Amino acid sequence: MSRLSAWLGVALALALVFWLLAPVLAPFVIAAVMAYVLHPLVLKLEGLAGPRLPRALAVVLVEGLAIFALLGLFLLLVPILVREWPLLQQQLPLLLDRLGDLVNPLLAQLGLDVSLNLDDLRNQLMAYLSAHREDWWAPLMSSLKLGGSLALALVGYAVLVPVALFYMLYDWTRLVNTVLELVPPAWRGHFDSFMHDSDLVLGEYLRGQLLVMLALAVFYAAGLSLFGLDLALPIGVFTGLAVFVPYLGFGIGLVLALLAGLLQLEPSQAVLMVAVVYGLGQLVESFVLTPRLVGERIGLHPLAVILALMAFGQLLGFVGVLIALPASAVLLVALRRLRQQYLQSELYQKSGSAVSEQGADRA
Known part of the structure; x- marks a missing residue:
């Protein structure tokens, strides 16, 4: 029972620390999960190439492949945005008109003396969508200032996760052995x-x-x-x-x-x-x-x-x-x-x- 109590105490302590530091540990947890998944690929690549391939290069190749796969997922959005953006500029006025034609009769049936006028919204959206890309810089920077913590967090994740992933993949065996050394021989x-x-x-x-x-x-x-x-x-x-x-x-x-x-x-x-x-x-x-x-x-x-x-x-x-x-x-x-x-x-x-x-x- 003493062994069980010790294990339960350690598990509860680790769970408490993880819960308190969850926002800080998040990028390291993501990197650790990715390292666990990708480490067998590093070992297999080293086994195929032999001593000619340095471990650092094997880690870079595997991590680059993983990042390329994730970027490929987001690149699926490119044809969607390229096709939909011009259509959005053309169809938005019609969509807003249809929305007004649909909502106004419903409001009248509910006995609400309200008329939904979307002309101003349509004009503003069309002016924004038709603006040059250079005109987006000011509102974009303003929004980033308002949501500075979110933007900083995203940049931090984009930088910290790949760096942490590289070191975890490179030192994965040593990290595992360090944990094993803490386990009593019995x-x-x-x-x-x-x-x-x-x-x-x-x-x-x-x-x-x-x-x-x-x-x-x-x-x-x-x-x-x-x-x-x-x-x-x-x-x-x-x-x-x-x-x-x-x-x-x-x-x-x-x-x-x-x-x-x-x-x-x-x-x-x-x-x-x-x-x-x-x-x-x-x-x-x-x-x-x-x-x-x-x-x-x-x-x-x-x-x-x-x-x-x-x-x-x-x-x-x-x-x-x-x-x-x-x-x-x-x-x-x-x-x-x-x-x-x-x-x-x-x-x-x-x-x-x-x-x-x-x-x-x-x-």
Whole structure:
């Protein structure tokens, strides 16, 4: 019991520190997760190239490949913006007129003596959209000053995460060995076994998450295509692959699909398209794909997956949502081992013997 109490005390202390320092630790947590995923690629590249390839160069190549893949995801937005921006300039007045024609009769039916006049809004938006790119600099800088903390945080993430990722990938083996040195020799066997099981579970999680992303990319692209959307492929693929960032990727994809639909289809058709495709997509992801392809692979019940996402998100915010399922997978391994130790403990054996003796006495 003393060993169990010590482990629980250390775990609670680490959880408290992590919770208090979550905003500061966020870029390092992201870098650590990426390092864990990418480190096997570094080892494989070193194994293929041999001593001719310095480790620093192998790390740079792997990290550059990962950054290139992430940039490729965002480059899917380029054809969307290039196509939609001119259409937005052309169709915006018509969309606002349709909005006024739709809302004013509804206000009249509700008995509200209000007329929605969108002329001023339309003129201002058209003037802004038609302005030269140089004219955007002043309002952009003004908005950055107003939201300086957010802009500074984004710049900090963009700089700090790659730097932290490089050092973690380069020194990953040494960092792991440093942690292992802190484990008492008497616990080394149990610790190695626990880390091995956790590594297997996390590997299953990553493979399951990749399957979820690919399945959703196909689903959204096919669903939007059925409604005749011209940009169904880039928007659908972007939405599916961006779900690794919970809520944010889905939200950006939904806004892009709605905007593209409004510029190409009738407003009612665009709203129906987004409601059907993205509504079904969210249901399929939350209740079918993630529980089945991720939850079952790591041994979590579908309800436990949903609870983990909500609980970690409430405690740690955005970072909590990112690490919810991996952390739950490691916690699951720990709970399995605690259960196994309890079933093999003297307390459980004595209680079982006492129950058997009581049954024999009654008989």
